[in-house]
Amino acid sequence: MPRDRRDFLKKSLGAGAAGTALLAARPALAQTASSAVAGANDRIRLALIGAGGQGRADLMAMLRTKRTDCVAIADVDDAQAAIAVKAIADEGFRKPELVVKDYRRILERPDVDAVIVGTPDHWHALPTIEACMAKKDVYCEKPLATTIAEGRAMVNAARKYERIVAVGTQQRSTTHFDEAIRFLRSGQLGKIRTVTVWAYLDWKAEIPPQADGAAPASVDYDMWLGPAPKRPFNPARFHFTFRWYWDYAGGLMTDWGAHWLDVANWGMQRNDGTVQVPSEIMSIGGKLGYPNDAMETPDTQQVLFKCGDFSILWQHALGIGRGPQDREHGAAFHGNNGILVLDRSGWEVLPETASVNAPRSYKMTGVPKQGTGRGPGGHDLHVQNFLDCLRTRKKPTSDVEVGHQSVSVCHLGNIAFRTGRIVKWDAEKEQVIGDPEAQKLVSRAYRAPYKLPIV
Numbered sequence: 001m002p003r004d005r006r007d008f009l010k011k012s013l014g015a016g017a018a019g020t021a022l023l024a025a026r027p028a029l030a031q032t033a034s035s036a037v038a039g040a041n042d043r044i045r046l047a048l049i050g051a052g053g054q055g056r057a058d059l060m061a062m063l064r065t066k067r068t069d070c071v072a073i074a075d076v077d078d079a080q081a082a083i084a085v086k087a088i089a090d091e092g093f094r095k096p097e098l099v100v101k102d103y104r105r106i107l108e109r110p111d112v113d114a115v116i117v118g119t120p121d122h123w124h125a126l127p128t129i130e131a132c133m134a135k136k137d138v139y140c141e142k143p144l145a146t147t148i149a150e151g152r153a154m155v156n157a158a159r160k161y162e163r164i165v166a167v168g169t170q171q172r173s174t175t176h177f178d179e180a181i182r183f184l185r186s187g188q189l190g191k192i193r194t195v196t197v198w199a200y201l202d203w204k205a206e207i208p209p210q211a212d213g214a215a216p217a218s219v220d221y222d223m224w225l226g227p228a229p230k231r232p233f234n235p236a237r238f239h240f241t242f243r244w245y246w247d248y249a250g251g252l253m254t255d256w257g258a259h260w261l262d263v264a265n266w267g268m269q270r271n272d273g274t275v276q277v278p279s280e281i282m283s284i285g286g287k288l289g290y291p292n293d294a295m296e297t298p299d300t301q302q303v304l305f306k307c308g309d310f311s312i313l314w315q316h317a318l319g320i321g322r323g324p325q326d327r328e329h330g331a332a333f334h335g336n337n338g339i340l341v342l343d344r345s346g347w348e349v350l351p352e353t354a355s356v357n358a359p360r361s362y363k364m365t366g367v368p369k370q371g372t373g374r375g376p377g378g379h380d381l382h383v384q385n386f387l388d389c390l391r392t393r394k395k396p397t398s399d400v401e402v403g404h405q406s407v408s409v410c411h412l413g414n415i416a417f418r419t420g421r422i423v424k425w426d427a428e429k430e431q432v433i434g435d436p437e438a439q440k441l442v443s444r445a446y447r448a449p450y451k452l453p454i455v
Helices: 003-011 017-024 054-063 078-090 125-133 147-161 175-186 219-227 251-255 257-268 378-392 400-419 437-439
Strands: 044-048 068-074 098-100 113-116 137-140 164-168 191-202 280-286 301-307 310-318 327-336 338-345 346-351 353-355 367-368 423-426
Touching: 003 338, 017 219, 017 346, 044 054, 054 078, 054 113, 054 378, 113 125, 137 378, 147 400, 164 280, 164 301, 164 378, 164 400, 175 301, 175 338, 175 346, 175 378, 175 423, 191 257, 251 257, 251 301, 251 310, 251 400, 257 310, 257 400, 280 400, 301 338, 301 400, 400 423, 400 437
Parallel strands: 044 068, 044 113, 068 098, 113 137, 137 164, 191 310
Antiparallel strands: 191 327, 280 301, 280 423, 301 310, 327 338, 338 346, 346 367
């Protein structure tokens, strides 16, 4: 690598156009699909971008398959990177050869087959797109993107550069979820007229406002901000709690909606596998539980989606935990004959009443709770599916297009909430109909010099 290019890489904090030009200038990165995962001892060589809790969990699950090695880690916080290196060593795995702040140092390496993107949400798009351009496959954590436009660019990059890009919505690989969806499609519930999905999280309470201050010495804060607006460092907007601020995420609507609206899409997809995208969306809510805390995104929100001949209702609340069906989270598919209720602990079917007169009669036989405690965890199966697809080149169970469609529904809910209006959506064009203000929220401005690549 010429010294002037190496010096540029070390000094540059920009991404987008600068990062794209750097990657395009390196033909050695253009590995073929077959050679990309044929390393020493036929092991898959991984790199982790974003070494926080979820990124580390993804990496460790992949290492435990005994099919992979971690060769590099990038995180703008040296402290997070150090925790990841220790976790690798503590379980007896080979330590990474490279630990850096700048993820592009990883993408230039020809010995990296695939990357895990475990960054905060506002940093999902650029590393994923640039990894595709560098002929790396990607496991990107959910939610896929912070805007619909970012998600579409990520899908386009995966297709153009023929990359495997999976999204961390692990329900798609969980055995009892698959069983429940197959029962749903059996037709026994009758016509499904409405789907309710929810997250009521009692562990998330008030976040007290905090004063701005200096970022930790271990952090490159300007790069942590990346394409987000320039702001003073504030601990309430940083690790983990970043998700409650519009600059970096979409609140619980995207954080847990990415899981449960994905389940709704999965259950209600057409016979050809396509998603029934909503045409009209409305939302109400706000900071109703903790009006004076530091969060920007709503702690309480309901969204109603019109999807052809059925509707989807999303609802969330922070600080309280007894949601519909007395469950913290879940999905309920309500048919004419019965209701299928599904969460991470299992699924069951509650029969609909045929008559309320004694003796009460029912339209179908119910199904007692299924799936509890059986088989390996969904997360382990999910990362195994990703690793399998690196070999077969088949689309993963949570392909990037699947992740894009599901988080787009979440973004539409937030667009309706932020504008306070019914949003009418053209799914084919991925545009809001007749509302320029709402259309602006389909994408977002990047802070210079960062740019979202046009793919």
